[in-house]
Amino acid sequence: MTADTDRARSELLRELAYEDTLSCVQCGYCLPACPTYAAFGKETHSPRGRIHLVRLAAEGKMNDWTLLAEAMDLCLGCRACETACPSGVRYGRILESARTAIAARRRPGAFARAGRKFAFRGLFPHKRLLNSLAGTLWVYQKSGLEKAAESLRLTRLLPASLAAFAEVLPRQTSPAARARRPKTFQPRGERRFRVAFFTGCVMDAMFERVNRLSMELLALAGCEVVSVPGETCCGALHAHAGERGDAKRLAMRNIEAFERLEASGIDYVVHNAGGCGAMLAEYPRLFDDEPLWRERARRFADQCADISVVLAQLELPFKRDPDRWVTVTYQPSCHMTHVQKVTAPPLDLLRSIPGVRLADMEDRDQCCGSAGIYNIVHHEESMSILDAKMRSVRATGAAVVVTTNPGCLLQMRLGIRRAGLAERMRAVHLVELLAEACGLTR
Amino acid sequence: MDADRFSERHLQELKSIFGEERVLWREHDLYSYAFDASFGTYKPDAVVQPLTAEEVCRLVRMANRECIPLTPRGHATSLSGGPLPVHAGIVVDMSKMNRKLIIDEDDLVAVVSPGVITAHIHQAAEQKGLMYPPDPSSSQVSTIGGNLAENAGGPRGLKYGVTKDYVLGLEVVTPCGELIRTGGRTVKNVTGYDLTKLIVGSEGTLGIITEATLRLIPKPQAAETIMAVFGDLVACGRAISRILTSGILPSKIELMDQASILAVENYEPCGLPRDAKAIVLIELDGHPAAIAAEKAVAHDVCVRTGARTVWSAQSEAEQREMWRARQLVSPAIARIKPTKIAEDICVPKSKIPEAFARLEQIRDKYGLNMVIFGHAGDGNLHPNIMADSRDAAEMKRVEQAVEEIFRLALELGGTLSGEHGIGTMKAPFMPLELGEAGLDMMRRIKQAWDPNGIMNPGKMFPSPGQRLVLTDD
Numbered sequence: 001m002t003a004d005t006d007r008a009r010s011e012l013l014r015e016l017a018y019e020d021t022l023s024c025v026q027c028g029y030c031l032p033a034c035p036t037y038a039a040f041g042k043e044t045h046s047p048r049g050r051i052h053l054v055r056l057a058a059e060g061k062m063n064d065w066t067l068l069a070e071a072m073d074l075c076l077g078c079r080a081c082e083t084a085c086p087s088g089v090r091y092g093r094i095l096e097s098a099r100t101a102i103a104a105r106r107r108p109g110a111f112a113r114a115g116r117k118f119a120f121r122g123l124f125p126h127k128r129l130l131n132s133l134a135g136t137l138w139v140y141q142k143s144g145l146e147k148a149a150e151s152l153r154l155t156r157l158l159p160a161s162l163a164a165f166a167e168v169l170p171r172q173t174s175p176a177a178r179a180r181r182p183k184t185f186q187p188r189g190e191r192r193f194r195v196a197f198f199t200g201c202v203m204d205a206m207f208e209r210v211n212r213l214s215m216e217l218l219a220l221a222g223c224e225v226v227s228v229p230g231e232t233c234c235g236a237l238h239a240h241a242g243e244r245g246d247a248k249r250l251a252m253r254n255i256e257a258f259e260r261l262e263a264s265g266i267d268y269v270v271h272n273a274g275g276c277g278a279m280l281a282e283y284p285r286l287f288d289d290e291p292l293w294r295e296r297a298r299r300f301a302d303q304c305a306d307i308s309v310v311l312a313q314l315e316l317p318f319k320r321d322p323d324r325w326v327t328v329t330y331q332p333s334c335h336m337t338h339v340q341k342v343t344a345p346p347l348d349l350l351r352s353i354p355g356v357r358l359a360d361m362e363d364r365d366q367c368c369g370s371a372g373i374y375n376i377v378h379h380e381e382s383m384s385i386l387d388a389k390m391r392s393v394r395a396t397g398a399a400v401v402v403t404t405n406p407g408c409l410l411q412m413r414l415g416i417r418r419a420g421l422a423e424r425m426r427a428v429h430l431v432e433l434l435a436e437a438c439g440l441t442r
Numbered sequence: 443m444d445a446d447r448f449s450e451r452h453l454q455e456l457k458s459i460f461g462e463e464r465v466l467w468r469e470h471d472l473y474s475y476a477f478d479a480s481f482g483t484y485k486p487d488a489v490v491q492p493l494t495a496e497e498v499c500r501l502v503r504m505a506n507r508e509c510i511p512l513t514p515r516g517h518a519t520s521l522s523g524g525p526l527p528v529h530a531g532i533v534v535d536m537s538k539m540n541r542k543l544i545i546d547e548d549d550l551v552a553v554v555s556p557g558v559i560t561a562h563i564h565q566a567a568e569q570k571g572l573m574y575p576p577d578p579s580s581s582q583v584s585t586i587g588g589n590l591a592e593n594a595g596g597p598r599g600l601k602y603g604v605t606k607d608y609v610l611g612l613e614v615v616t617p618c619g620e621l622i623r624t625g626g627r628t629v630k631n632v633t634g635y636d637l638t639k640l641i642v643g644s645e646g647t648l649g650i651i652t653e654a655t656l657r658l659i660p661k662p663q664a665a666e667t668i669m670a671v672f673g674d675l676v677a678c679g680r681a682i683s684r685i686l687t688s689g690i691l692p693s694k695i696e697l698m699d700q701a702s703i704l705a706v707e708n709y710e711p712c713g714l715p716r717d718a719k720a721i722v723l724i725e726l727d728g729h730p731a732a733i734a735a736e737k738a739v740a741h742d743v744c745v746r747t748g749a750r751t752v753w754s755a756q757s758e759a760e761q762r763e764m765w766r767a768r769q770l771v772s773p774a775i776a777r778i779k780p781t782k783i784a785e786d787i788c789v790p791k792s793k794i795p796e797a798f799a800r801l802e803q804i805r806d807k808y809g810l811n812m813v814i815f816g817h818a819g820d821g822n823l824h825p826n827i828m829a830d831s832r833d834a835a836e837m838k839r840v841e842q843a844v845e846e847i848f849r850l851a852l853e854l855g856g857t858l859s860g861e862h863g864i865g866t867m868k869a870p871f872m873p874l875e876l877g878e879a880g881l882d883m884m885r886r887i888k889q890a891w892d893p894n895g896i897m898n899p900g901k902m903f904p905s906p907g908q909r910l911v912l913t914d915d
Contacts (some may be wrong), residue, residue: 022780022831027479028519028583032559041491041538042466043474043518052477053470061483067470087776 013058017090017097021055024048024089033084035367036074039385044071047081047091054098069102074381076374077240078334078367092339093285099242165376168413173208181212183227185219192222192314193267196258198280198304201233203273207406213435214272214307220438221314228269230257236279236335237372244286251283252293255300269300272307272431274333274405275372278340280304306336308404308430312345320437322354328433329359329398331389331412333405334367346404346430353437359396363389370411383418386411390419401427448487448510448531456490456532459500464491464538475533478518478525480865481912486513486527491538495613495621495652498534502650502896503619505532511899514646516557516585521784522865524592524645528900534650536587542653545570551610551627552656556587560594563656573661575602578861587651593643595861597694600819601727602659604861606642613653614641617892627655640887645863646898648891665693665727667761668737668754670744671718675699675802675814678720679795681747682818685724686791688743690736694725695819699798702771702813709774712767718750722818723768771815778811779828783840783912787851788822788860800850801825808843810836822860837913845910848874867912869904 013019030047031037043049050071056062075095082091195218199211215225231254235247258269271277281304283297328350336342350358369375369385393401393415401416403409412427435441456465466472466489475489487510492498505512511531518525527533540557545566552563552574560574560581567574577596578584584594590612595604611625625631625638641648672678682695698706698721703714714721722744726736737754744752755761776782789797798814801823805812816824825847829836848858848871858868858875872881885903888895 023776025479025776025782026477026518027580028517029580031517031583042471044466044471046474049474052483053473056473056483062469062473064469067468071470071474086773088773 009060012060015097015101016054016058017094018055018058020090020094020097021051021058023087024051024055025087026052027086029086030081030084030091033080033365035076035078035080035369035385035388036381038366039381039388040074045074047085050075050098051089051091051094054094057098065102065105068098069106072098072102074378076334076367076369076371076385078371079338080334080365080367083338083365092282096239096242096244099240100244101242103242164379164414165410168410168417170207170409171209172206173212178208181208185215185223185225187222187224188220188317189222191224193310194224194226194265195268195270195310196228196261196266197225198228198231198234198254198269198271198276200271200273200276203276203406207409207429210272210406210429210431213440214270214431216440217311217316217431217435217438218270218307220440221311221316223270223310223314225270226261226264226266228254228257228261230260232257234276234279236275239279239286240372247279248286251286251297254280255283255293255296258300258303259296266303268305268310269303270305270307270310272404272429274306274336274340275407277304277306277342278335281340306340306342306345306404308345308349309342311434312348316349316352316434316438318352318354318437319439320354320356324355325357326355326400327357327359327396327398328400328402329361329393329396330364330402331361331368331393331408332365333403333408334365334371336404337365346402349430349434350402353433356433356437359398361392361396361398363392366392368408368411368415370405370407372407375407375411375414382411386415387418390415390421393425394419394421399425400433401425402430402433403427404430447508452504452508452510453488455504456488456501459497459504460490460492464493465489466491475515475518475535476527478515478520478523480521480523480526480867482523482526482528482866484527485530486533487530489533489535491535493539493541495615498615498650498652499619499621501532501534502615502617505896506618506894509894509896512650512896513898514587514591514650516588516591517559517583518588519580519584520588520592520863520865521786522592522645522859522863523867524588524863524865524898524901526866526900528866531896536650537585539587539652540585545572545658547572549627550658552658554586554654554656556585556590556651556654558586560584560586560589567658568661571661572658574608574656574658576605576608586654586656590642590651590654591644591646592863593861595817595820595822597696597725597817599817599822599861600695601691601693606639608657609638609642609654610657611655612638612641612651614649614651616649617894617897621652625655629657643863645865645901647888647901648897650897662693662727664730664733665725666733666737666755667723667725667764668740668744668752669764670722670724670749670752671715672720672722672748673718673750674748675719675798676795677748678722679798679818681744681749682722682794683791684743684747685740686819688739690726690739692724692736692740692819693727694723695817696723696725696768697721697815697818698723698768698771699814701811702775702815705774705778705813706767706770709777710770712763712770714767715750721767723764724819768815771813775813775826775828778813779830781829781831781837783827783829783844784862785825785827785844785847786822786859786862787825787847787856788820789851789854789856791819791821793854793856794818794821794823797821797823797850797854797856801847804843804846804850807846808839810839810843812843817860820860821856831913834913841910841912844912845871864902866901867910869902870908870910872902872904 037046218225235250239247287294368389369382375382401412472485476483476485511529513527514534515525537557542555544553563574577598578594700719726733811828
């Protein structure tokens with residue numbers, strides 16, 4: 001073998017996280033945890049099947065990368081398999097390496113490429129642009145156009161996947177109210193923590209209300225809340241799609257923004273989106289070959305915490321009538337459970353609300369099929385996963401489904417509609433339920 | 443058998459039986475059914491996913507007519523290569539045939555489809571106050587069909603026996619494509635040859651199981667655990683032997699040697715004593731009053747045979763904590779080296795101490811990372827060798843050590859495999875245990891059932907000159 005092909009081979013092994021694939025002993029313990037294996041019933045769509053394909057591709061034994069891409073594309077990236085794995089296989093790394101390698105080899109049509117580039121480089125990182133889109137959405141909803149469009153079934157003209165979501169988008173904040181949001185919130189009573197609030201991009205654009213309530217809740221519980229000037233999109237969608245370079249650039253900007261704030265004394269960087277929080281926690285991984293940045297990323301990641309982790313340490317002044325019982329069920333964010341490993345605090349908070357009866361659902365830790373933009377690009381597959389999830393949700397008899405991530409929240413709203421439960425069930429972010437119970441919502 | 447016999451014509455016939463959806467033939471799908479939890483990658487020509495016994499009959503008749511190898515498979519958790527299509531042909535994924543799970547409280551039986559997950563049988567039985575005892579470690583994943591084909595065991599084997607002890611009847615598609623029923627629904631049944639027991643553990647070489655009738659027993663009211671720490675592995679083996687002759691029968695006796703203790707403590711500190719040579723977990727089940735008395739006996743034996751400390755769990759939480767350490771062994775040892783060679787010898791109970799001593803000698807002789815843990819109490823020891831498959835020299839030493847472990851088991855009056863099965867890797871050692879005449883009787887049985895040799899060829903019976911090989915290329 002020539003030196004060149006030798007080098008190409010070892011390059012491929014590194015590109016595809018080959019070492020990580022070797023730690024899989026193919027025991028199959030991941031099968032029951034994998035939503036796509038359950039939904040599609042093929043090993044090709046199981047974690048160990050995918051790992052095996054990546055291993056064979058790295059070894060040059062399977063050379064049809066379109067087939068590899070098919071298997072990797074349909075993964076939700078929920079990472080439930082990592083929690084189930086008895087050998088500690090780092091599936092997230094394997095998945096991301098494969099997606100990055102596949103993205104680098106893809107020659108998409110010019111239109112798709114431009115659209116993707118616009119979304120990843122032009123849209124998600126630019127808060128102002130996203131906010132103005134959200135502003136348009138607000139006009140659309142407030143003006144009654146939404147009702148008109150719905151009654152005329154205009155939304156049906158959009159591709160089915162987007163139409164489905166247009167119907168479940170949250171109420172938007174008016175541009176004026178958005179501009180009035182204070183930069184700092186003072187603690188009620190004695191100050192317990194000083195926290196920086198990471199607003200995120202999609203979260204702040206589409207779910208500004210949840211962000212605002214988050215800051216008010218933190219203040220109510222005794223936190224001084226400051227914003228992080230210069231923060232940007234966390235980069236999760238980029239990283240999951242194999243756009244690693246973009247993810248890294250965004251991470252560096254967030255780390256720098258945080259470091260400018262660090263000197264003033266911050267106890268936590270608080271976030272409220274399970275997926276974004278997981279990405280922030282994994283920033284060090286982006287800098288495997290850059291020790292200095294890795295250290296900065298680690299320091300940043302150590303400060304980050306989901307809002308439930310912070311609130312669970314504090315006391316909330318609930319005003320809810322304890323005799324007005326309501327049954328609530330919790331659909332955890334996969335990335336919060338399997339990557340951030342935050343499981344108890346949201347449940348503890350729910351149990352602490354007066355009059356809330358928590359009904360556990362079967363297969364609670366199974367993904368709802370939202371998974372970033374999976375539910376848009378793989379709509380049919382996502383809906384079959386969602387319908388399975390809704391059977392468990394329905395069985396709880398709950399009136400409220402609580403989630404901790406914007407994608408899951410939209411998906412649950414869609415699921416409630418699809419299951420015909422809209423009359424007796426609603427989906428909310430954990431923060432919304434807590435805020436209601438503290439009398440914060442108007 | 444000739445792999446390239448499979449052609450487009452065969453694929454079309456499979457599609458006419460199963461429809462487009464349940465016939466897989468593209469490269470990435472084939473590679474996804476090319477492995478199990480043991481060694482090697484063998485790409486099949488096609489994968490099919492039957493839903494009914496009728497479909498299986500049609501499939502087998504076609505394969506028999508065309509002489510195409512069939513390899514049945516559940517969730518492919520096998521550690522011995524049972525589901526590997528070593529001669530290519532068609533992989534029969536039985537995991538989708540999972541509709542039937544009936545618990546009959548009056549007859550104390552369960553009637554199940556082969557694709558039902560074993561743990562689901564456990565749960566369904568327990569809901570009615572009953573128990574299906576066989577509990578292989580993979581029961582959360584493994585299908586009952588795979589358990590039956592491999593005659594799976596588990597920790598509770600010590601007191602309750604293994605899969606074969608709980609099978610009353612089977613529905614099987616023979617290698618010629620006929621549907622037969624063996625056994626029945628009663629514990630007592632001496633009508634003719636016991637084909638049920640012949641099929642159980644036949645590793646898919648005699649047919650495809652399409653339904654099983656399993657025996658259930660009342661669920662024990664309670665279970666409690668004690669933990670004993672030893673400064674010497676052989677003394678620990680002696681303690682296990684003594685407990686078993688002291689008039690009590692624990693439901694589980696699980697062992698961790700020093701290498702496993704250190705691996706666990708390095709991985710996730712549980713407060714286990716790092717200088718201990720062995721830790722034994724003993725679970726007693728039954729009526730609470732009986733447990734209390736038996737616990738005292740077990741405690742006493744451990745102390746008298748030289749245990750450093752013995753303590754019993756005071757609460758459910760403490761009990762869980764004890765078992766958690768044992769469960770952490772697998773992930774912990776995976777950190778030592780990437781390739782795990784899990785052996786599975788079983789020796790008579792009286793030989794447990796000697797087996798420990800000799801295993802330590804083998805480990806030192808070949809300079810390998812070997813951890814010993816597992817079910818110890820029934821003599822089923824799991825020496826696990828941790829190596830790196832990319833290190834050819836090390837893998838050669840592993841091959842030699844494994845061969846010596848097999849010879850040791852036989853010398854002590856034991857067997858090559860307690861619960862994992864023979865499959866591909868242990869086939870070369872079959873004559874050692876059975877003798878040529880013994881193995882020949884098995885060959886003739888196989889010949890009578892499967893004249894064209896289509897059912898899972900390459901398993902159990904060694905091909906001429908076959909040796910143990912653990913390297914991939």
